[in-house]
Amino acid sequence: MSETDTNTDGSEEARTDGGGPGIVAPDDETPTWRERKERTTGLSRLTYEYFERARREDQDLRTESDYVERDVLAFPTWPHETVRNLSIVAFFTGMIFFLAATMPPHIGAPANPSSTPAIILPDWYLYWSFGLLKLGPLNPDLAILGGQKLTADRTYGVLANVVVVGVIAIVPFLNKGSARRPVEQPFWSAVGVGGVVFALTISLLAVKNLMPMNVHLLFDLTFLLPIVATTITYAILKTMREGYMYDLNRRYYRLRPPK
Amino acid sequence: MSLEKKDEMDHKGWMKRKDLTPVEATFLTALVWMDKRLRIVDYLELMENLYYKVNMQMPKSHTEQYDLDNKFWYWYPLYALGSFSTLAYVVAAVSGALLGFYYAPAQAGDPSTAYNSITFIMTDLQFGFMLRSIHRWSAQVMVAAVFLHMLRVYFTGAYKEPRELNWLLGIVLISLTMVFGYTGYLLPWDQLAFWAGQIGVEMSLSIPLAGEWIAQLLFGGFTLSQATLQRMYILHVFLLPFVVTTLIAIHIGIVWVQGIAEPH
Ligand code: HEM
Numbered sequence: 191m192s193e194t195d196t197n198t199d200g201s202e203e204a205r206t207d208g209g210g211p212g213i214v215a216p217d218d219e220t221p222t223w224r225e226r227k228e229r230t231t232g233l234s235r236l237t238y239e240y241f242e243r244a245r246r247e248d249q250d251l252r253t254e255s256d257y258v259e260r261d262v263l264a265f266p267t268w269p270h271e272t273v274r275n276l277s278i279v280a281f282f283t284g285m286i287f288f289l290a291a292t293m294p295p296h297i298g299a300p301a302n303p304s305s306t307p308a309i310i311l312p313d314w315y316l317y318w319s320f321g322l323l324k325l326g327p328l329n330p331d332l333a334i335l336g337g338q339k340l341t342a343d344r345t346y347g348v349l350a351n352v353v354v355v356g357v358i359a360i361v362p363f364l365n366k367g368s369a370r371r372p373v374e375q376p377f378w379s380a381v382g383v384g385g386v387v388f389a390l391t392i393s394l395l396a397v398k399n400l401m402p403m404n405v406h407l408l409f410d411l412t413f414l415l416p417i418v419a420t421t422i423t424y425a426i427l428k429t430m431r432e433g434y435m436y437d438l439n440r441r442y443y444r445l446r447p448p449k
Numbered sequence: 450m451s452l453e454k455k456d457e458m459d460h461k462g463w464m465k466r467k468d469l470t471p472v473e474a475t476f477l478t479a480l481v482w483m484d485k486r487l488r489i490v491d492y493l494e495l496m497e498n499l500y501y502k503v504n505m506q507m508p509k510s511h512t513e514q515y516d517l518d519n520k521f522w523y524w525y526p527l528y529a530l531g532s533f534s535t536l537a538y539v540v541a542a543v544s545g546a547l548l549g550f551y552y553a554p555a556q557a558g559d560p561s562t563a564y565n566s567i568t569f570i571m572t573d574l575q576f577g578f579m580l581r582s583i584h585r586w587s588a589q590v591m592v593a594a595v596f597l598h599m600l601r602v603y604f605t606g607a608y609k610e611p612r613e614l615n616w617l618l619g620i621v622l623i624s625l626t627m628v629f630g631y632t633g634y635l636l637p638w639d640q641l642a643f644w645a646g647q648i649g650v651e652m653s654l655s656i657p658l659a660g661e662w663i664a665q666l667l668f669g670g671f672t673l674s675q676a677t678l679q680r681m682y683i684l685h686v687f688l689l690p691f692v693v694t695t696l697i698a699i700h701i702g703i704v705w706v707q708g709i710a711e712p713h
Contacts, residue, residue, distance in 0.1 A: 267708060268705065271528065274528075275528070275529040278532075278533075282529075282594075286587050289586045294582035297567055297637055297639055298641050301638045301643035301673075303643065312648070313631075315589075315596070323652070344655035362610075370711070
């Protein structure tokens with residue numbers, strides 16, 4: 191608690207009522223919140239300084255911009271987006287009930303630990319993960335270890351899962367800038383398409399014993415098709431890009447002529 | 450004369466003077482009653498403040514300012530996928546709660562109580578077959594919607610600054626959605642469930658260093674047993690619902706604060 195200055199007479203009398211300087215400073219000396227914050231030290235001082243800067247930045251932006259101050263710098267979620275979504279989504283929820291009514295699930299034989307079924311599969315949305323467990327042939331065997339594999343095939347598969355999810359997670363930190371449309375960023379769109387195709391092919395690899403084709407060919411296609419898809423997408427977008435950006439810029443500058 | 454104060458804080462007198470309609474009077478009475486006990490006025494003000502900060506002090510959106518709605522209305526269905534995931538989640542939650550009234554995660558019995566309770570739901574319970582079907586389909590559709598939502602976000606570049614955090618949160622959400630699906634898949638304890646569980650145990654065991662510990666924690670041992678089913682059940686109906694619901698709320702809260710990234 192900070193000292194108050196009202197105790198000027200220097201007396202050491204015991205104060206028993208509200209006469210002397212209490213805990214609360216007189217009104218005119220009560221520090222404002224700003225003053226209190228200015229007096230802080232260390233991390234809270236830094237926090238205060240940064241907030242002041244941020245506020246000033248906002249204020250400057252507001253005073254110099256030609257924006258009408260009203261909404262978020264994006265589509266407002268409420269009410270625009272929400273109302274629109276609710277109507278679209280109501281329809282699709284109807285679809286869930288329709289599917290449920292027309293294609294009900296069935297139940298298989300009860301669990302039996304002593305008889306392994308020929309086909310073991312998770313739900314379709316985990317096929318990709320299941321497929322990544324079957325990357326054994328890609329697991330490098332090191333000459334140093336006398337042709338032994340560094341990790342067991344299964345560990346390798348689990349690691350592949352972690353790698354895939356990790357790579358997707360760091361996308362925002364790799365692809366920066368303000369491009370929004372696929373044509374504005376052919377490379378990243380191509381990578382995206384390649385990723386989607388890979389999700390598909392690796393899922394097919396997971397069900398390889400159901401696929402009516404050569405397993406080795408399937409394995410090769412699993413990796414070749416995504417690369418082909420990436421290349422084609424890249425070529426197409428790169429070709430489209432020039433004309434498209436021309437249109438886009440023209441529209442943009444018509445709407446907002448450069449000063 | 451009564452001893453009660455008759456000053457400005459006399460809310461009853463104030464309400465009398467105002468000549469309110471019954472709806473207004475009821476509303477005010479309830480508000481005053483609650484406020485006396487909980488001081489909700491403070492919190493309301495806090496929320497109001499937040500609302501105006503969020504909605505009123507930001508610059509107008511590009512789309513609004515230049516009236517661009519007519520330029521890309523045909524993309525809107527893709528922008529509804531996030532909401533659709535949420536709604537499919539709600540449908541799954543409601544149908545799941547109803548299923549929960551009849552399901553018991555026990556392995557005793559012949560072949561097992563869990564399996565029997567599913568067959569009971571499907572064959573004897575009124576509307577049970579449909580209920581299970583709804584639960585199953587809403588779960589599947591939710592996973593599909595979440596995946597497509599992620600693609601929408603990816604291809605419109607909506608994950609860029611300042612929305613990286615929501616992307617990361619989304620990764621967690623899609624993973625948890627799949628774990629939700631997986632734990633639910635095991636509950637009927639039929640052949641598929643059992644052997645999918647077997648693969649899960651083996652996957653956990655093959656994780657370096659922590660493998661055995663994780664298998665113990667998630668599956669209650671190195672072979673499937675009553676403990677496995679019990680744990681899957683608790684994950685599916687207790688732990689995950691709380692965690693996922695909270696995370697979805699945060700995810701959508703962030704979208705509300707930041708607005709939907711516009712295509713330019
Ligand atoms: C349980 C799963 C999820 C739910 C319920 C959900 C819900 C939502 C909703 C309602 C929106 C508003 C915009 C829209 O509807 O498109 C949104 C936006 C967003 N979501 Fe999700 N989401 C989920 C999963 C994901 C995933 C897997 C990702 C990505 C990895 C993700 C990343 C984002 C981002 C970055 C935004 C902001 C997009 C923008 O501002 O345009 N979400 N989410």
